[in-house]
Amino acid sequence: MNIMRCAACALLVISLQAGAAEGNVPRMPNGKPDFNGTWENGGGIDFVRPETRPDGSLCISGCAPPPPPGTLAPGRLPPDRPKYKPEFQAQVKDLTARQQRTDPVLRCQPPGVPRIGPPDKIIQTAREAVFLYEDVSGPFFRIVPLTPGVKRIDDSQSYLGDAQGRWDGDVLVVETGNFNDLSWLTDDGSFHTTDLKVTERLTRTPEGIFYEATADDPAVLAEPWVLRPRVLTVAEAEMSEPAPCADQDLAHMQDDSYHSNPR
Amino acid sequence: MLMRIRLVVTLCAALVAGAAAAHHSLSGQFDTSKHFEIDGVVTRVNWTNPHVYVFVDVKDANGAVQTYRIETLPVAMMRKAGLTQQKLLGDGRAVNITAHPARNGDPLLGYMLVLKMADGQEVQFNAVPGAEKTE
Numbered sequence: 001m002n003i004m005r006c007a008a009c010a011l012l013v014i015s016l017q018a019g020a021a022e023g024n025v026p027r028m029p030n031g032k033p034d035f036n037g038t039w040e041n042g043g044g045i046d047f048v049r050p051e052t053r054p055d056g057s058l059c060i061s062g063c064a065p066p067p068p069p070g071t072l073a074p075g076r077l078p079p080d081r082p083k084y085k086p087e088f089q090a091q092v093k094d095l096t097a098r099q100q101r102t103d104p105v106l107r108c109q110p111p112g113v114p115r116i117g118p119p120d121k122i123i124q125t126a127r128e129a130v131f132l133y134e135d136v137s138g139p140f141f142r143i144v145p146l147t148p149g150v151k152r153i154d155d156s157q158s159y160l161g162d163a164q165g166r167w168d169g170d171v172l173v174v175e176t177g178n179f180n181d182l183s184w185l186t187d188d189g190s191f192h193t194t195d196l197k198v199t200e201r202l203t204r205t206p207e208g209i210f211y212e213a214t215a216d217d218p219a220v221l222a223e224p225w226v227l228r229p230r231v232l233t234v235a236e237a238e239m240s241e242p243a244p245c246a247d248q249d250l251a252h253m254q255d256d257s258y259h260s261n262p263r
Numbered sequence: 264m265l266m267r268i269r270l271v272v273t274l275c276a277a278l279v280a281g282a283a284a285a286h287h288s289l290s291g292q293f294d295t296s297k298h299f300e301i302d303g304v305v306t307r308v309n310w311t312n313p314h315v316y317v318f319v320d321v322k323d324a325n326g327a328v329q330t331y332r333i334e335t336l337p338v339a340m341m342r343k344a345g346l347t348q349q350k351l352l353g354d355g356r357a358v359n360i361t362a363h364p365a366r367n368g369d370p371l372l373g374y375m376l377v378l379k380m381a382d383g384q385e386v387q388f389n390a391v392p393g394a395e396k397t398e
Binding site: 043045056058138240246248254 | 288291292309312313314334336337340342343365367369372384387388389
């Protein structure tokens with residue numbers, strides 16, 4: 001049933017996306033859509049909704065009674081996970097069961113792409129776009145050349161890979177490869193190989209950005225993983241320097257309890 | 264158009280919403296069925312990810328000082344709530360903290376549930392369990 005619902009959702013999103021670039025969107029001097037700005041993408045903590053109570057106290061978490069069993073709290077979304085080939089599903093299950101010891105992010109390692117999520121800030125010129133991230137693991141950047149032929153000196157495989165941008169009409173398409181295999185796609189043991197390719201599509205709307213991403217790793221995935229689309233809106237505040245990531249928790253962890261790391 | 268997209272994304276989330284167990288490592292570190300209270304002075308705030316740590320000096324009955332280490336939320340959640348490192352550090356006056364006890368038996372380690380600041384401001388970081396206090 002969920003598959004049918006997801007398919008229906010995808011059709012709805014696609015039909016809307018087709019018209020998303022219509023209208024009066026901000027544009028660069030070269031006529032391309034202007035993605036410059038600091039963007040609110042939820043940061044994976046949409047479910048955190050601080051509230052000031054009538055007595056003046058502030059409540060950040062646990063403010064409402066827990067939701068009934070089998071339901072999600074407001075702001076919580078169901079897991080969005082890739083599908084693995086049958087021969088790799090046991091490996092994913094094992095990594096998930098040992099997540100406290102195996103998840104790179106819990107040791108402050110870079111999250112990789114697409115786990116890092118949409119950018120928090122974009123700086124765009126005619127030649128390139130720079131994606132900036134304020135992440136729990138630290139500050140990260142990705143340089144997205146918009147013209148061919150730009151190479152970095154050290155082309156070693158990396159957590160964030162090598163991105164190349166191109167225009168599909170008014171849609172900014174970012175194709176990234178040359179990843180190492182040290183990150184996960186999500187927080188559920190979703191390992192990948194160095195064959196991973198990620199395609200992001202950014203559509204400028206009058207009020208924000210419609211962000212889509214697909215991760216494909218044919219060696220291990222049963223099918224390309226189309227992530228749940230995200231809507232980015234203009235941020236009310238400038239992005240901040242991320243606090244340093246210095247894990248102090250794992251030393252007193254008593255079991256392999258699952259630790260969600262939503263983004 | 265954006266409004267239409269937002270509507271659909273929200274609708275999609277609702278459509279695919281199903282049973283999803285939300286686990287967190289909090290229970291792997293702390294006894295979430297219990298809590299304790301301390302009164303003391305915040306002397307340091309480690310403004311770090313993945314979690315912020317607050318250090319609190321507490322005097323016992325004999326006047327000896329013990330330093331508690333209280334784990335709390337990630338920086339992003341603090342910022343979303345308008346809290347800063349300086350705000351948590353306070354002004355040197357005593358605060359009251361309710362916390363979960365650690366499962367590893369360290370009596371000076373806890374997880375922040377409620378912070379009552381010296382200026383009267385109260386902040387709930389997580390729900391206080393209905394279970395009896397550890398002390």
